[in-house]
Amino acid sequence: MESRRFAILPLETLSMPHSSSAPPRIQSKTRMYADSTARVQDAELIREAQKGSREAFDALVRQYDQAVLRLALHLTGSEQDAQDIHQEAFLKAYRHIGSFRFECSFYTWIYRIVTNLCLDHLRRRKTRREDSAIMVDAAGEEHDTMTNVSDERAMANPARELERKMLGAQIQAALETLTPRERTVFELKHYHGLRLRTIGEMLNTTEETAKNTLFRATRKLRTQLAELR
Amino acid sequence: MKCDVAQRSIVQYVYGELPDEGCHDLELHVAGCEPCRNELQVYEALRQALALAPVVEPSASLLAQSRIRLDDALDQMPAPTLRMRLETGVMGFFAQLRAAPGMAVALAALGLGLGATAGHYWNRSSSVQPTGIHSSLSSNWTAVSAPSVANISQIVRHPETHMVEVHFNQVVPSTVEGSMDDPEVQKLLLLAAQNTANPNLRSDSVGLLAEQCKAGQYCQGGPVRTALMVALRYDRDPSVRLKALEGLQPYVAQDSRVRDAILESLMHDPSQPIRNRALQMLEPVNADSSVRIVLQTVSSRDVNPAMREASLKVLHSIPETE
Numbered sequence: 111m112e113s114r115r116f117a118i119l120p121l122e123t124l125s126m127p128h129s130s131s132a133p134p135r136i137q138s139k140t141r142m143y144a145d146s147t148a149r150v151q152d153a154e155l156i157r158e159a160q161k162g163s164r165e166a167f168d169a170l171v172r173q174y175d176q177a178v179l180r181l182a183l184h185l186t187g188s189e190q191d192a193q194d195i196h197q198e199a200f201l202k203a204y205r206h207i208g209s210f211r212f213e214c215s216f217y218t219w220i221y222r223i224v225t226n227l228c229l230d231h232l233r234r235r236k237t238r239r240e241d242s243a244i245m246v247d248a249a250g251e252e253h254d255t256m257t258n259v260s261d262e263r264a265m266a267n268p269a270r271e272l273e274r275k276m277l278g279a280q281i282q283a284a285l286e287t288l289t290p291r292e293r294t295v296f297e298l299k300h301y302h303g304l305r306l307r308t309i310g311e312m313l314n315t316t317e318e319t320a321k322n323t324l325f326r327a328t329r330k331l332r333t334q335l336a337e338l339r
Numbered sequence: 340m341k342c343d344v345a346q347r348s349i350v351q352y353v354y355g356e357l358p359d360e361g362c363h364d365l366e367l368h369v370a371g372c373e374p375c376r377n378e379l380q381v382y383e384a385l386r387q388a389l390a391l392a393p394v395v396e397p398s399a400s401l402l403a404q405s406r407i408r409l410d411d412a413l414d415q416m417p418a419p420t421l422r423m424r425l426e427t428g429v430m431g432f433f434a435q436l437r438a439a440p441g442m443a444v445a446l447a448a449l450g451l452g453l454g455a456t457a458g459h460y461w462n463r464s465s466s467v468q469p470t471g472i473h474s475s476l477s478s479n480w481t482a483v484s485a486p487s488v489a490n491i492s493q494i495v496r497h498p499e500t501h502m503v504e505v506h507f508n509q510v511v512p513s514t515v516e517g518s519m520d521d522p523e524v525q526k527l528l529l530l531a532a533q534n535t536a537n538p539n540l541r542s543d544s545v546g547l548l549a550e551q552c553k554a555g556q557y558c559q560g561g562p563v564r565t566a567l568m569v570a571l572r573y574d575r576d577p578s579v580r581l582k583a584l585e586g587l588q589p590y591v592a593q594d595s596r597v598r599d600a601i602l603e604s605l606m607h608d609p610s611q612p613i614r615n616r617a618l619q620m621l622e623p624v625n626a627d628s629s630v631r632i633v634l635q636t637v638s639s640r641d642v643n644p645a646m647r648e649a650s651l652k653v654l655h656s657i658p659e660t661e
Contacts, residue, residue: 150632157603171406192401192405193404196405196409204416277388278391299354300389331385
């Protein structure tokens with residue numbers, strides 16, 4: 111179990127942007143091999159968990175919880191909220207694992223739960239806008255998210271570091287202008303590289319709707335961030 | 340390609356969501372259209388600008404803290420009892436019904452029929468039959484065909500006469516006849532495939548659905564293929580599972596869910612003929628990495644020596660392409 115600590119996203123859920131250079135072939139094959147291994151192993155763990163095995167469910171949690179926490183953290187901007195969503199998502203999965211019918215991957219299923227919880231959270235928060243470049247940690251203390259990103263070159267140059275922080279704050283502010291659904295679709299596509307078909311499945315909508323939502327989101331961001339380019 | 344179409348396609352292109360032919364068309368258009376070329380550059384630049392705010396990985400302490408919280412919460416949850424599992428199963432069943440309203444209607448009709456029959460037998464066993472009235476009706480009773488009476492809803496005795504008015508409901512068994520592509524027929528077959536009480540009925544319906552799937556009809560995704568996968572995984576009767584397996588054969592190469600279901604059968608099915616057949620069916624896709632992993636597992640760990648040998652043979656037959 112220890113060797114399976116990090117989430118391996120199913121290959122069919124991921125897409126590669128045209129603008130980025132293609133990964134070396136060997137990486138792609140390694141990824142495919144790891145993905146297939148994860149799929150088969152997941153099925154076994156789910157069946158065990160359905161029979162009531164807590165160990166099997168824990169193994170599934172360890173497989174995906176980092177990805178879940180990352181998504182929740184980036185969408186909510188709060189460690190406390192991310193922890194709450196992480197816990198609620200897996201408790202929900204635990205309660206309903208018996209009704210999992212292998213019609214989609216476990217990854218899609220748990221992400222569907224998480225994105226819906228995040229959407230609810232974003233909708234609730236829409237009325238009380240916060241500066242999401244400022245994160246609230248579990249102890250309730252505020253700090254700038256951009257300071258978490260290590261950049262040794264920037265650290266060697268204070269002016270560049272300041273510029274980077276300002277850019278980050280502008281991007282966060284632009285992301286805040288999106289509707290909860292636009293934000294979620296954009297997040298899953300841009301930062302998590304999921305396919306629009308998978309995003310549609312997660313949000314209980316069609317690929318076409320997800321495509322239109324992404325289009326609207328990027329247009330808004332384009333307007334908001336015009337001066338950055 | 341027109342500019343408005345091109346500009347709508349640019350976001351998909353940038354995110355790798357445009358099909359190959361669409362990419363080709365867009366690239367051709369952009370090469371000869373300056374406004375669209377600028378638009379593409381703008382979106383490329385936007386992507387690069389957004390890369391300045393990468394996703395922050397959760398810290399190790401946050402992850403550890405979240406895991407501890409979740410573990411505590413899970414510990415406090417009661418272990419799933421048989422009743423809870425039943426409830427989950429029932430909820431899952433109703434979720435499936437929501438996805439298939441036709442099946443829900445058919446089930447409701449079945450429930451009404453069963454209720455009516457039960458009402459009939461209850462009435463028969465509990466009713467007090469006044470001798471005078473009963474005798475006057477006895478000759479007609481057989482004409483009404485007793486088994487078709489579901490229940491008696493009202494009895495009105497006409498005063499000063501021996502006449503009585505009986506209101507009753509009848510159970511009318513129905514038959515539907517139609518071709519396999521009739522949605523109503525398919526719904527009934529899907530319903531029969533889930534009939535836990537009657538294995539013969541399951542066998543017949545799964546057999547029919549599988550035949551159709553194998554012939555490449557009415558099985559393009561959707562409920563029929565799913566029903567076969569559910570039967571392969573969960574049916575208690577090995578002959579039903581074998582039929583479901585046969586029906587899935589045409590989709591082993593194109594549908595990874597089908598392939599996963601067959602791989603599970605190869606690894607776990609208690610029936611040896613099903614495992615043998617699963618092994619045969621996987622041969623055309625034995626270069627697939629998930630198939631190879633399972634073959635390696637079976638060839639090294641399976642309790643059945645014949646199975647180990649057969650898997651090893653298939654493994655050796657895979658050309659070294661990598």
